[in-house]
Amino acid sequence: MTTRAARRTTGTTTPTHPKTRTSPTGMPSSASPASPATPVQRLLRAAAVIATVPYLALKAAWLAGSHIGIPAGSVLLESAQLYDGANAVTMAMDACVIVLALLLTRPWGRRVPGWVLIVPVFTATGLLTPIVTGFPGQLLVRALGLGAGEAVQAAREPFLDDWVHFVVYPCFIIQGLALAGLFVPYARERWGRCWQGVPGTRLPSSTGVVAGAAAAVGTSVGAIHLYWAFGGTAGLGAERVAQYSAESGVVSAVHGLCALTAGAGALLLARGGAVRVRWPLALTWIGSSAALGWGLFLLLAVLGLQFGEVETTSPMIFLAYAGQVIAGCLSTAVLTRFTRSRLAA
Numbered sequence: 001m002t003t004r005a006a007r008r009t010t011g012t013t014t015p016t017h018p019k020t021r022t023s024p025t026g027m028p029s030s031a032s033p034a035s036p037a038t039p040v041q042r043l044l045r046a047a048a049v050i051a052t053v054p055y056l057a058l059k060a061a062w063l064a065g066s067h068i069g070i071p072a073g074s075v076l077l078e079s080a081q082l083y084d085g086a087n088a089v090t091m092a093m094d095a096c097v098i099v100l101a102l103l104l105t106r107p108w109g110r111r112v113p114g115w116v117l118i119v120p121v122f123t124a125t126g127l128l129t130p131i132v133t134g135f136p137g138q139l140l141v142r143a144l145g146l147g148a149g150e151a152v153q154a155a156r157e158p159f160l161d162d163w164v165h166f167v168v169y170p171c172f173i174i175q176g177l178a179l180a181g182l183f184v185p186y187a188r189e190r191w192g193r194c195w196q197g198v199p200g201t202r203l204p205s206s207t208g209v210v211a212g213a214a215a216a217v218g219t220s221v222g223a224i225h226l227y228w229a230f231g232g233t234a235g236l237g238a239e240r241v242a243q244y245s246a247e248s249g250v251v252s253a254v255h256g257l258c259a260l261t262a263g264a265g266a267l268l269l270a271r272g273g274a275v276r277v278r279w280p281l282a283l284t285w286i287g288s289s290a291a292l293g294w295g296l297f298l299l300l301a302v303l304g305l306q307f308g309e310v311e312t313t314s315p316m317i318f319l320a321y322a323g324q325v326i327a328g329c330l331s332t333a334v335l336t337r338f339t340r341s342r343l344a345a
Helices: 002-010 039-050 053-063 080-103 114-143 150-155 162-194 205-229 238-242 246-271 278-302 315-344
Strands: none
Touching: 039 080, 039 162, 053 080, 053 162, 080 114, 080 162, 114 162, 114 246, 114 278, 162 315, 205 246, 205 278, 205 315, 246 278, 246 315, 278 315
């Protein structure tokens, strides 16, 4: 009683810790400013920026009217308007790598809304992952003497000179690895609680249904691509069969594995359990972004929206690409539901 009376008289209270407020982006509003970039981060930032130079220079040359690296009769030259539009869009997308590299290493990068960062990084992950994994696989196949023979090369329509791929794809690989090295520590500090510990309880049953559908579609699409990767011809037209080689098989295998990864990651996130959450979260992020990004690109290509000419394609190819898009969308929905539930917990 004496102590309470003294507190009333003096007006003092027992000190308490204020509750931490969380911003809509998931970043605590009371968080301390970001520390300066480390030497490793500065090196990765420089690598990502420098790796954009060859591609941007090539695109600028093409927009200026040059046909360097484009052989005569290439499909790229069939529609000037779509060609210029595609070059402008892809040039802007690669320029975004520079912005991302700065955003992930500068203090002002912590003040941008979460979606402003998540959307382009998710897109970059999806577009670069198949290149980072597939191009070295193709080089290995060539080194083993299993590359495309003269008959296969003759059956292919002119597209780009080989040297363009050997200049651009290594730069894409550097960009992908550099952005991954920058994004992971950034995300760990800003949203680290999303992958701390284990998933815990299952997500709502509706999310479980979506995850099950993602796993089913991803498994089906993955099986189809892997079948084509190892030389299967069912569902392929005569033109595709004539163009098959171990190099193109690597591409099909990568697309199949991405679809399988998307479905498996979504299922693990929805089921919960004792697996540490960072692994299914990473699987779903990589698999869903790759399946959605490349599935959409390939689907638009066969629909004739890339260069204005509808490709003669079989229904099975169309369904496979559409299935990639569906699997990517479903897995992305599960990923979004999971991260929102973790941030709100």
